[in-house]
Amino acid sequence: MSFQVSVGATGYAGWKILQRTRDAQISAMSREPAIVRSRAYVAEKLPSIASAEQLVGDYRLLQVTLGAYGLEVDQKNKFFVQKVLAEGVTGEGAFSARLSDKRYAAMAREFAFDTDTPNTTDAAFADKLFSQYLDREFERRVGETDQNLRLALNAQREVANLAARPSSDNTKWYEILGNTPLRKVFEGAFGFGSNYARLPIDRQLAEFKNKAQSMFGSSEVASFSKPENLDKLIKTYLVRSQLTGGVTQSPYSAALSILKG
Template sequence: MSFAPVVPSGGITGWIFLKRTMPAQQAAQNALPSSRRDEAYFREKIGKVTSAEDLIADRRLLSVSLGAFGLEADINNKYFIRKVLEGGTLDAASLANKLADKQYLKLAAAFGFDLGVPNTQLSGFADSILSQYATRRFETAVGAQRDDMRLALNAERELKTLAGSTSSDRTKWYGVLGSAPLRKVFETALGLPAAFASINLDQQVTVMKAKTDALFGEESLAQFADPAKTELLIRRFLMRSDAAGPATSPALQLLQASGRGSGLLSLLR
């Protein structure tokens, strides 16, 4: 039995509905027999995994592990995933550190197979991975209904972590460019053309910072540690990705009715 979230519309109206009903919808997905079986199996078996080879050998464990980081498409790329996990994160030259998509780095860091004792032996490990897996699984189910909503949920989650990290602001921007879902949200929200991705990476960062400063009052990604700023970004993304015209769309009418003020409306136009 599969789970199909209720997402009745796109744009901001759909986003508001989704956010309001998410706790109940997530609970319904987590209560499915298949979800409970996956959780029980993971809890029972993960403590016996002490190497990348052990994890790769168990497809059910690997499926949950990759799904927790949005990497489920790599389920059959066992050699590649093994190299990512075995290389770990301590060596700057490791595969995980070299890859542009930092989800592989997060995967390698989470399991810690390059440590003396891997993180699979820690008491809270199963809870951590299963929580991430449930979140990602819900986002994937939402994306099957409306991909713009999946991108919005991903941005809300990823920006909180990225904005709060101790990395330099430029490194954070490279993190945005290296994440296809986050890149899509920013490019759409900032009104950047399809050809934008073909210019030099340093130029891309410069342009994104300038556009962000013009629209949100700051160029730093650290500002998105504020949930209100992230919400502005997401709503701008949804308005631009919505099929309705920006001047007369239901999304704009809803904003006007919400009493957020002329400052917000001018920012979202």
């Protein structure tokens, strides 16, 4: 029987409960027999994988890999995933670098199949990969109760990672604008409707940066490295989502379809 994640409440109250209980609940989930078997399988098999073709050919490894990056919807798109992984990110015109969703580039970079020694040969990489998978699986189960909270958990991780990157500020904002689940959290927190997506991209960028400046005193994505700013973003999103009906409404359907496996 699968471990049932306990949310306890909806909206920001549920968020505070999750923040207190998340580690304990993930620990309990990790003891689930199916999870234990998957961890053992990854630890045994992944270090012997030397190519993208081998990885894609192993259903269980592919399932965990895609789950670790929130890309479960690509389970059947084996040729696509293999191309992403095989070309990596270092070669000129690498496939993953041309995709707007940067999760693919992150996956390709971390596996490093385009190098002489892919990271799969390092036993520590299997542990790291499975830890990421557990985090995402926890979020997926939270979403079975409250999809707003799933989007918030996704944003908590992704925004923090994005804020810490050395990329230019505009590049970071364009990643937010191009990542549907992440964009919906910002749109919700900023009070923007889905019609903003119809504006020219440079106008969208200006609107998002102006709103960030007014709400957080800075238009830079790096400002979300401050816990108080990230918490304010998520709190505002959750409160406004409760007031408006949130992700149960049609503007959010695209974001949720991406997050669902």
